[in-house]
Amino acid sequence: MGVPALEVLGISKDFGRIIALRGVSFSVQSGEFVSILGRNGAGKTTLLNIISGVSRPSEGEVKLFGTDPSDRENKAKLAVISHEMFLYGNLTAIENLEYYSRIYNVPNPKQRIETVLNDVELTHRRFDLVATYSRGMTQRLTIARALLHEPSLLLLDEPFTGLDQHAIGMLITLLKKQKEMGRTILLTTHDLHTANELSDRYIVISKHKIVMDGLMTDTNPDAIREKFFSAEAGGIDS
Amino acid sequence: MMRTAISILKKDLRMEFRSKESILAMWIFSLLIFVIFNFTFEVSRLVMLEIAPGLLWVAFVFSGMFGLNQSFALEKENGNLRAMALMPVDGGQIYVGKFFSVTIIMLMFEALIFPIFIIFYDLQLSLGMFRLIPVLLAGTIGFTSLGTILSAVAVHTRNQQILLSLLLWPLVSPIIIWSVTLTGMVLSGEVTEAFYPLLLRVGAFDVIFFTLSYMLFDFILED
Ligand SMILES: Nc1ncnc2c1ncn2[C@@H]1O[C@H](COP(=O)(O)OP(=O)(O)OP(=O)(O)O)[C@@H](O)[C@H]1O
Ligand SMILES: [Mg+2]
Numbered sequence: 001m002g003v004p005a006l007e008v009l010g011i012s013k014d015f016g017r018i019i020a021l022r023g024v025s026f027s028v029q030s031g032e033f034v035s036i037l038g039r040n041g042a043g044k045t046t047l048l049n050i051i052s053g054v055s056r057p058s059e060g061e062v063k064l065f066g067t068d069p070s071d072r073e074n075k076a077k078l079a080v081i082s083h084e085m086f087l088y089g090n091l092t093a094i095e096n097l098e099y100y101s102r103i104y105n106v107p108n109p110k111q112r113i114e115t116v117l118n119d120v121e122l123t124h125r126r127f128d129l130v131a132t133y134s135r136g137m138t139q140r141l142t143i144a145r146a147l148l149h150e151p152s153l154l155l156l157d158e159p160f161t162g163l164d165q166h167a168i169g170m171l172i173t174l175l176k177k178q179k180e181m182g183r184t185i186l187l188t189t190h191d192l193h194t195a196n197e198l199s200d201r202y203i204v205i206s207k208h209k210i211v212m213d214g215l216m217t218d219t220n221p222d223a224i225r226e227k228f229f230s231a232e233a234g235g236i237d238s
Numbered sequence: 239m240m241r242t243a244i245s246i247l248k249k250d251l252r253m254e255f256r257s258k259e260s261i262l263a264m265w266i267f268s269l270l271i272f273v274i275f276n277f278t279f280e281v282s283r284l285v286m287l288e289i290a291p292g293l294l295w296v297a298f299v300f301s302g303m304f305g306l307n308q309s310f311a312l313e314k315e316n317g318n319l320r321a322m323a324l325m326p327v328d329g330g331q332i333y334v335g336k337f338f339s340v341t342i343i344m345l346m347f348e349a350l351i352f353p354i355f356i357i358f359y360d361l362q363l364s365l366g367m368f369r370l371i372p373v374l375l376a377g378t379i380g381f382t383s384l385g386t387i388l389s390a391v392a393v394h395t396r397n398q399q400i401l402l403s404l405l406l407w408p409l410v411s412p413i414i415i416w417s418v419t420l421t422g423m424v425l426s427g428e429v430t431e432a433f434y435p436l437l438l439r440v441g442a443f444d445v446i447f448f449t450l451s452y453m454l455f456d457f458i459l460e461d
Binding site (some may be wrong): 052053054056071072074075076078080082084085086087088089090091095099102103104105 | 241242245248249252253256257312315316317318320321323324325326327328460
């Protein structure tokens, strides 16, 4: 095994008096698909924000491909999907994608934009302002935007939010394709079945710590639910 | 190198021209300033000319504040400022892009406001007025070079506009005061030998503000 795609080394994070993470460590090999599970307020989003470098840990450090996350080469390899759209409402889908392909120096931008728009089935609305899109359409464009520069590390924070059944299936197919291409993927979701279908490995965060880190093949969604998310498993995390 | 800055500039101008309300709002606002001052104070024309340069800059500065708030509200809206922090580019380039877009928009406002001003105060256009061009440029750049970085700072906070005002005014007021003085000299046709040294001083501040902001912008983008 070469350099891990991601190393999280003893991360802690506080927001004033609020504790978000305590001593979280794990590493992810290139090509792995990891689901991060946990209740509301467990610290999943905080963890992804620290990995992407937009938020600083109070303690510990993160390495992407063996180096600092803020290195420009690392940023160029990274894609983030979060609850924020990263899109301009007052621009059309095409204009948004053109803007980002210039910033990310995407080769053959025209063709690439066509491909990603087709992947998320928005080609027919490409000349419309994003402000006029429905929630789910916006989320699909967010996905297209994230995949535009062919990132090798994807951080997906509840990417299924707002998608209908058909679009969920579409995203699952897309993510499977990304996995086949050898991309490294971290996903947070509350849908244990989807997590099970997609990922090789799962990490459960509870009370600011990793309480489980195992292979999907060794478990099943119901066992995870029973163990960590049932009423007996204990109160809320926030 | 400049690809990022140019992309950001193009994107901003495209959006600005698409939402024409802000331009119209600015224009009406300036009209109001001039009307109010013209008709509430019954002063002699001589006194009027004394305060006119100040009024002109009040209109400019308000349009500049308006433009800054607008520009950074767009970036804050959908987490785009965070997207900028994630971009594989030098923060300085992002600053340059935002700086140029904000500056061009403010200069555009000024070009729209100035004719109303000329009409209201019944000023004679003369060749000497071309000296206003470097004055407006220098004053505007001083305002926007600081305004751009301080807006990026203020965007992270809840009371964005208040913080922006608190940070910006003390730093930018010398530049505005000197610009008013310079504008007064040109409009009254009394360009003394103090004109060019003062203009140079404003220019020097512009360079300092711009360079410092360019270097610091990377830190600002992080939370
Ligand atoms: N900017 C912030 N300021 C203060 N507290 C914060 C901030 N961001 C997160 N927190 C706190 O950190 C804890 C972890 O939040 P986080 O958003 O990481 O949870 P999560 O696992 O993503 O939850 P969810 O499933 O609801 O998305 C929570 O207690 C939250 O209130
Ligand atoms: Mg979350």
